[in-house]
Amino acid sequence: MIKIENLSRHYQMGPTTVKAIDDLSLKISAGEFVSIVGPSGSGKSTLMNIIGCLDSPSSGKYTLAGEEVAGLSRDRLAEIRNKYIGFVFQSFNLLGRESAVENVELPLIYAGIPPKERRERAMEILKRVELQGREFHQPNELSGGQRQRVAIARALAVNPKILLADEPTGALDTKTGEQIMELFRELQSEGVTLIMVTHDPDVAAQAKRVVQVRDGKIVVDLPVGEW
């Protein structure tokens, strides 16, 4: 499903080259549940952005469901991002002037869902992440953990085949975090491919496989039982 070969992503900063990802190879099959862990600054979000077709590598190859991503048209890329991939960003990336429900409706608009259905779906998924009563608040009228849950709801709105979640429980108390993990496990059992970056070892341990990153490289890749 996801095949990454000898991937590198670097940034040029004057005379210095920052190697965010350094000759990394990785294969993830459809329906897998993978945790990505590693120190702050080790390249996890950069890797997620490339998997999610939001960024391109400096070198190496990324093949998604048999298609080489570098060769895809802009329209095809947009279609993949909007219909098949749900992305929970580490810093949420909500639209500040839109309410929670409007933020969640955004991917549904791109997917061509009509207004009445869109609103019902968005309200339903906000209820699912326990945000009833907060649907018409804007991000600055929400707590940190509430914003995180809007970001999660937006990622799930289109029923994605691949869910990329970058620190999805970082701003949540243990109980709320467990409710989100419960929801993720449910999706997983329905066949969704789930790739989750987390700093919480308890959350990481709920996956079936753990990939550990350091300095842009994979240092460990094991079934969770052996991690």
Next chain:
Amino acid sequence: MIKIENLSRHYQMGPTTVKAIDDLSLKISAGEFVSIVGPSGSGKSTLMNIIGCLDSPSSGKYTLAGEEVAGLSRDRLAEIRNKYIGFVFQSFNLLGRESAVENVELPLIYAGIPPKERRERAMEILKRVELQGREFHQPNELSGGQRQRVAIARALAVNPKILLADEPTGALDTKTGEQIMELFRELQSEGVTLIMVTHDPDVAAQAKRVVQVRDGKIVVDLPVGEW
């Protein structure tokens, strides 16, 4: 040092009143180390903003080091915020177009520190949070945990008497989080009053006292050994 009596903070949203803080009373002495815990949306950040003189209550009284905050002049409030309080925001609040070191220098500019000393102090504290090599990156050229550490460095730059840290390790891996807690304990031993919101029970347990919030009220307030 910090005396809060019957504090309430509500938001009017059309016909609905959101009670972010609901008749809350709390006393914190100089030099204490307090964790504030509770579910997402329970009022922790709202409480921190009021303690940090960044927001005013709707009713009730807040006395800081003997001065009633509601009665203070704008100049005196600004002086207190700039010289005595260091605030690590839950969403970092960095200036996007400034480098890490420029972000950290900002409170030093307000404190009237001359340029050469400011730059030395900012570089030193960035090194202390393990960001050497990233001082001239802007926030969008940093990872989530690196941005969090810039926010921490900025809060510590002026050697504050009171450190208010809202989820200071939320974006950090365990090891980096422990390094930050090590730094906080050091400041604590030097007499800094430390009030920390955290969702991580292991981090909360490092304080000397735990205050648990729910629906804008304090439900538990205990020495950590009894929590």
